[in-house]
Amino acid sequence: MKRVVVTGMGAVSACGLGADALIAATQAGISGVKPVQFDDLPQQRVSTAARLTLEDVAAIVGPTPHKMRDPVAEYALFAAREAVAQAGLTPEHFGEVCGVSIGSGQGGAKTLNSNYMKFGREGPMRLDPMTVPKIMNNAAAGWVSMEFGAMGPAFCLATACSAGSQSIGLGMQMVALGQVDRCLAGGTEACLVGAGFRIWELLRVMTATQNRPFSKDRNGMTLGEGAGVLVLESLEAAQERGAEILCELSGFGTNADAGDLLRPDPKRAAACMRMALKQAGLSPDRIEYLNAHGTGTVANDISEVMALRDVFGEGLDGLEVSSTKPIHGHGLGAAGALEMIVAIGALQRQSAPPTINFTEVDPKIGLEPVPNQAKPMSISAVMSNSLAFGGINASLVAQRYEDG
Amino acid sequence: MNIDRDALTRELLDMVAEEGMVDRAELAVEKPLEELDIQSADFIMILMAIEERYGAYVSMDNELTDVVTVQDLLDLAITKIEEHQSEKTAEA
Structure with a gap:
């Protein structure tokens, strides 16, 4: 198996354009959550989203929207261009030796919503004839492959909130196996549309106040959107072209609860984290910072911390855990990619980003998750978790790159 | 705004019976919801009915996870509806 390194990162999120904007906001604890108002949803119960x-x-989509691209594909393209530019890749680095793995939970939600609304209001004749290519879930992966001429395997995992993490994990596997020299891997989501927002309201997992992961008074998550893309390369391919190595991607675990579609299972989340540690060849005490799935729903936070205690010990000694979702929102299919970039940012800056909006330790959880302010510390290895509806878990481990 | 609590309780019991698909006669307030086979999916239906009727949005929070009996659910629903109505009065 080949060692896999990260040589480029790109992101768009509520925190702004670029991976740096995301990392800076998560470190400073500045939230991208804003008021949202949907024309076709007159009585909104929840009125904020990231x-x-x-x-x-406008900067991403341009003055005239592309006729065949939903914003979900534009977000992914923007993030991929940034990552490729940072990695310094040029045309000879693509072709058969470069794969693409860009996940999405919902694909072209905006196009789907507006065409269904139009269908209901005006009837079937004058809908957007490019709806099918715009809404298909793999459109973003397709556009990214075309943009750069990446002709290796192209995947789109649609595993809800684990899609971004699993897509990075899959890209890592392809590179580790030597199928490709490099892979553009991440996730994208553009889900903030009226009907889509309403069905999240109906599930009662969104907060009508403020997203407060791990707090006693938490009452739900805040939706987000955006895209995150990493350039993953084999160590030898990166060295051969003299690339700057940002970190090593050393562990990936993923599994299924095979239990309940919505209710998380702490035992399975723990097994997933152990799988990632095993691949990385690290004992649990080597992880210093963990970016939790930490949605701020009652069920997730209790279950995830039970799993953390199982893996890292009852006291979670020597481990800082935070959820940055109150800052960039829950990006669903983009979440794992955005949060991996945040975790790598923690590694680069030697600072654990805070869980903002934190008020009070929940006695059912007993965790102080880097409350409200970043914590400077020595970090050599980080983990990021995604625990999705469908009972699909994914954990990634990155560490400081060291020779030999 | 004053709410007629008895009337509200009766309305809520009707809603719990209808949305939870339980015989109204069996719906004794002291009974655990589990015993009546009212599960989390039914809970969401009940909360949707409360939103539809009273405009109160109740998300899943810690208080909701502490609900065991029909009475617990009624108490919480009444509190949330009253909170919602006092907020509306405050805004007006």
């Missing part, structure tokens, strides 16, 4: 600013959307 949406992109209109200026950022």
Whole structure:
């Protein structure tokens, strides 16, 4: 198996354009959550989301929207261009030796929503004839492959909130196996549309107040959107072209609860984290910072911390855990990619990002998750968790790159 | 705004029976919801009915996880509806 390194990162999120904007916001504890109002949803119960600013959307989409691309594909392309530029990749680095693995939970939600609404209001004749290519879940992966001429395997995992993490994990596996020299891997989501928002309201897992992961008074999550893309390369391919190595991606675990579609299972989440540690060849005490799935729902936070205690010991000694979702929102299929970039940011800056909006330790959880302010510390290895509906878990481990 | 609690309780019991698909006659307030086979999916239906009727959005929070009996659910629903109505009065 080949060692896999990260040589480029790109992101768009409620925190702005670029991976640096995301990392800076999560370190400073500045939230991208904003008011949202949907024209076709007159009685909103929840009125905030971590949406992109209109200026950022305009900068991504351009003055005339592309006829065949939903914003979900534009977000992924923007993030991929940034990652490729940082990695310094040029045309000879693509072709058969480069794969693509860009996940998405819902694909072209905006196009689907507006066409269904139009179908209901005006009837079937004058809908957007490019709806099918815009809504298909793999459109973002397809556009990214075309943009760069990446002709290796192209995947789109649609595993809800684990899609981004699993997509990075799959890209890592392809590179580790030597199928490809490199892979553009991550996740994208553009889910903030009226009907889509309403069905999240109906599931009662969104907060009508503030997202407070691990707090006693937490009452739900805040939706987000965006995209995160990493350039993953084999160590030898990166060295051969003299690339700057940002970190090593050393562990990936993923499994299924095979239990309940919505209710998480702490035993399975623990097994998933252990699988990632095993691949990385690290004992649990080597992980210093963990970016939790930490949605701020009652069920997730209790279950995830039970799993953490199982893996890292009852006292979680020597481990800092936080959820940065109150800052960039829950990006669903993009979440794992955005949060992996945040975790790598913690490694680069030697600082654990805070869980903002934190009020009070929940006695049912007993965790102080780097409350409200970043914590400077020595970090050599990080983990990021995604625990999805469908009972699909994914954990990634990154560490400081060291020779030999 | 004053709410007629008895009337509200009766309405809520009707809603719990309908949405939870339980015989109204069996719906004794002291009974655990589990015993009546009212599960989390039914809970969500009941909360949707409360939103539809009273405009109160109740998300899943710690208080909701502490609900065991029909009475617990009624108490919580009444509190949330009253909170919602006092907020509306405050806004008006």
